[in-house]
Amino acid sequence: MTAEHATMTCAEFLDAAAGVVLDAADAEEVERVEEHATTCPECAGLLDDFKRIAAALGASAPQVEPPSELRGRVLGAVAQEPRKLAIPRRLWPRELRRPRISAAWLVAAASILLSFGALAWAYTLQTQITALQNQATVASDRAARADNLVQVLASDRLAIRPLRPVVQSLPSRGMVYLDPSSGTGMLTCHNMPALEQGHAYQVWFVRGSERISAGLLWPDRDGNGYTLIHVPVDLQSFDSIGLTDEPGTGSAWPTTPRVIGTPLNQSDQ
């Protein structure tokens, strides 16, 4: 694909098309991609391929039956929506709908309309500026909070382990993302047993008889939570990781049995 078209080159099209099929591109880019596709059959074929791949991602969602009443609702909505809109009949004779208006009145009306239009435009601009400022604040906040997480996820040495309950009947579970190169990791947990007030779950790395504290975690009322943890640089020498119920100030050594955990000495993925 070397052809160039008015709005975008085929090379530019490739990058833009990916965003379009993922619904991640802005409206202007969608328009440019569609315009290019109408002039370049090869790129149009590629766009269709990308759409199929995106749909495959959609088809991977866990399959759930829709509620049975939805069928009736959808078909009912269809039944109420005639394909062709009926043309409204005239309710009064044509001549009654065309009153005579003087030029002066027209000028005055136009001035008023313009004033209102300008005011509405200014209000819209102000609203957009406020919305953009809010978006910038949120994005900045989010980016700052994601710093550590992104560092963990992007690591070449990322190790990911599911955390399972020691007592099999417990619904608790979790996941730990470990990056020994940065010494940082993240641990998420779900359905953890409720803690006494003032208590927390403490994360431990275990090596033989050694226990290294990696951090504390306070799940919410549903037993779900996450925390960033310290990861030993020599992670591969540790046997396992586990969480125990400890006082909220942390313990020097585990004082209760492990609730969830996982061995660490397995090959990664």
Next chain:
Amino acid sequence: MTTQILAIPLASHSGYTAVAVELGLTFGGGGPLTSAPRVLDGVVDDDVSLVNAVAKGDARALEVIYDRYSRGLYSLALRLLNDGPAAEEVVQETFLKLWRQPSAYQPSRGKLLPWLLGVGHHQAVDVLRRRQLEQRHRVPPSPHANGDALVDMVDNLGLTSSDGDPQLRAGAFEQRAAVSRALASLSIEQRVPLQLAYYRGMTQFEVATLLELPLGTVKTRMRLGLQQLRKAPDLSRLWSDT
């Protein structure tokens, strides 16, 4: 209203891949392993004929399409929105779009289910973005809320798709396994932007901001990821005519 549906010869049921059967891509729908050629007013239907009938105002043809594909569509919307009523709304709007504008589906450009999923995804992403906008206007960003969103995001990324999903280990859904295998073949640099965009409804700009990458890099990684997935045999077979 008279139903006018063309009879199109069907491929034999045994010609479908297991993935296609699981997805309900076989004629007749109704879920995995229950598919059989569907007969409407004495003739066997296929998707193209059904859409042609819809274009002529045949609501019964739309019923057949609904029975065939509503499950896949609802599942996708629910996956994105995590909200049953909102997912139902997406399903309704998608079928209404097909009813209002059947010519928007062009059979020469692909099968009906991928098209419906594309429309449904677009609708669901619109809902997600409206929600985000409303939240920004109504509630000041709180550290806790952001933290929760972040954890939720990571949990749903499927980063452990190769070995961490109990459903996959149990082999419950072959199509999920096929897609997950393909995704797992991507590098994390390509996989994360793709999943953030598709499953979390994030724009390329938002992904770039979150990952602290130049926008161009995110676009390139998404493109490389899709090109890589395009080569995956499991996915290329998924919408094939076999």
